[in-house]
Amino acid sequence: MGVTGSGKTALGHALAERLDAVFIEGDDLHPADNVARMARGEPLTDDLRAGWLDAIGRAIANEIDGGRSVVATCSALKRAYRDRLRGFSPDIVFLYLKIDPVTARARVATRRDHFMPASLVESQFAILEEPAPAEQAETLDATLAVDTLEETARKRLSQP
Template structure:
């Protein structure tokens, strides 16, 4: 391949941003949309919930929202996973609530070139989705705390907001298109 080209799984000079973080409150569809985006781009998918330490899982399982201090190590684990994936020559898509600006800023310290895809849903939809989940550590009683903490991305952030009630394929397609337009 003479000239450097953007290949699936490898962000290049004409390819998409280096990483995408699908963010939003519990139940917005971060995991399912993130998996589809990663599959379309041929990138690695990072499930943020799997990187929670046992202390965080126990905290949430007991119906208590995470504090900023409890989130720090978890955000660092996600950021490190993104950086390791990129260092291995692959693009990364991560599912992470990233509810506050300072959480997104913390992830950017590991990789500044992140497109945040905010899946926006209303409280009732979030509550219904979280209530219907099987085998997940986060109870529906914490949905309100997610909305209380949410600071939607601002205009100065590399982020897009999408209606999380749209079909998964449509959301993934919009995110992929935006990732190329921001390159």
């Protein structure tokens, strides 16, 4: 979880491969209307995110019900969003990729073939609620190399 440009997809792919887990890219589950809005530079509302979060939650639950491990990417910027996902699978552990706005904006500005414009970075930081200590979440420094993040994530996930 984290704002756009924090490296969710890169870490998600690396972690899923290393763990031999199914990878679910949350961005792929956005309805076309949401993608079009974001491409126009319009931030999504809670109501517009609800169905998307449910699609991600169902996809995660379906894989877990099938006996598979799952790594999924999703911004999950608010606690309410994370709680909604936990409604599908209470044992979800979130890896929060913490990044500063300047770095996130720079990363998004250099991406190609992605619907999210750099102009929406600020709107994501505006609604971001960092995970509380009581949540099942681990905070990682998103400015580190993907290999370092993957190794750190695996170590933290293996701890009780």
